[in-house]
Amino acid sequence: MRVVNCGDGLTEERTVTLGEAQYPLFHALLRKKLWVGKHSSAAWKADWLQLRKAGWLELSDPE
Amino acid sequence: MKILPAALPLALVPTGFGLVCLLPGSGTLAVLGEPTSGAAIGLESTPRELPAPLLQIRAIGSRSALQAKSIGVGEPVRLGQLLSAPAGPSSQAQGLIELVLPVDPLLKSKASPEQFRVWYDCYSTPDLVRNHVRLRGLTQFLKFHLAEDLDQLVLEPEARRMLADPEALLAEIKWLAGHLAELRKAPFVGALPVVVGDDAADFERQFRSLGLEQVEIARAEIEHAFRSEKERLVEACFQAGLYTSEFRTRASVG
Numbered sequence: 159m160r161v162v163n164c165g166d167g168l169t170e171e172r173t174v175t176l177g178e179a180q181y182p183l184f185h186a187l188l189r190k191k192l193w194v195g196k197h198s199s200a201a202w203k204a205d206w207l208q209l210r211k212a213g214w215l216e217l218s219d220p221e
Numbered sequence: 222m223k224i225l226p227a228a229l230p231l232a233l234v235p236t237g238f239g240l241v242c243l244l245p246g247s248g249t250l251a252v253l254g255e256p257t258s259g260a261a262i263g264l265e266s267t268p269r270e271l272p273a274p275l276l277q278i279r280a281i282g283s284r285s286a287l288q289a290k291s292i293g294v295g296e297p298v299r300l301g302q303l304l305s306a307p308a309g310p311s312s313q314a315q316g317l318i319e320l321v322l323p324v325d326p327l328l329k330s331k332a333s334p335e336q337f338r339v340w341y342d343c344y345s346t347p348d349l350v351r352n353h354v355r356l357r358g359l360t361q362f363l364k365f366h367l368a369e370d371l372d373q374l375v376l377e378p379e380a381r382r383m384l385a386d387p388e389a390l391l392a393e394i395k396w397l398a399g400h401l402a403e404l405r406k407a408p409f410v411g412a413l414p415v416v417v418g419d420d421a422a423d424f425e426r427q428f429r430s431l432g433l434e435q436v437e438i439a440r441a442e443i444e445h446a447f448r449s450e451k452e453r454l455v456e457a458c459f460q461a462g463l464y465t466s467e468f469r470t471r472a473s474v475g
Binding site: 164169170171174183188195198 | 424425428429433436437439440443444446447450451454455458459463464465466467468469470471
């Protein structure tokens with residue numbers, strides 16, 4: 159949303175709607191952002207460390 | 222290559238992957254090559270010339286000459302075990318550090334930033350992160366064991382070569398950290414594709430294979446890409462008049 163001064167003594171709240179059909183890249187990024195956010199949460203990291211400690215993951219130590 | 226004086230109290234341990242041997246009281250730190258390869262990397266310096274970490278190790282080695290310990294990367298290794306260990310593939314079971322990248326630039330501590338950049342541009346961000354983590358891990362390993370009675374380090378050849386030039390090692394770590402920070406600012410540089418048409422399952426599979434530090438980078442890259450695309454689209458829509466007016470109110474005075 160953006161507030162615009164119309165020059166006639168009024169301001170106007172203008173909203174842009176980004177539909178998936180018109181903006182597939184935006185929505186693809188949005189889905190990835192939500193998914194990555196979910197899979198990099200503190201709980202997810204705790205599970206990751208537990209798996210690594212149990213030997214299920216062979217990855218570099220994040221220190 | 223440095224030829225060590227035969228009179229020095231030098232112990233060769235035939236582990237098959239070389240060792241770092243500290244020579245008590247000699248003022249010399251020697252980094253030895255594989256006994257079977259014939260290739261040796263030597264470093265001999267006065268205390269004034271030695272960089273701080275190696276100087277500290279040398280001092281500890283001198284203090285504990287009568288209680289020598291051998292410490293392998295990953296797990297402690299007793300000297301007796303090393304002496305009886307056969308050379309060859311069995312050494313792989315000792316949890317040696319595996320570096321992703323070649324370490325030749327480490328021996329060129331005066332390499333310019335451009336040279337480092339050309340070198341590292343050949344590698345993906347995850348490889349850079351992995352190498353950075355391992356280089357830092359190597360320095361932390363050394364610092365941690367400085368408090369121990371450390372006389373010998375058993376290292377794989379690449380790590381041994383890095384220790385032959387600690388100034389270059391520190392310079393490389395510093396440069397890598399800066400380079401990674403730059404990469405974090407730039408969009409679309411990660412290993413994970415963020416374009417339309419990505420197969421979601423493939424994306425998730427790749428993400429799940431990342432380490433924690435790589436996860437942070439991937440998340441930052443995707444959030445950056447999302448913000449950039451959102452700002453670009455919103456601005457384009459406003460400029461094109463593709464917006465809805467939901468509320469008009471009197472402008473505040475001032």
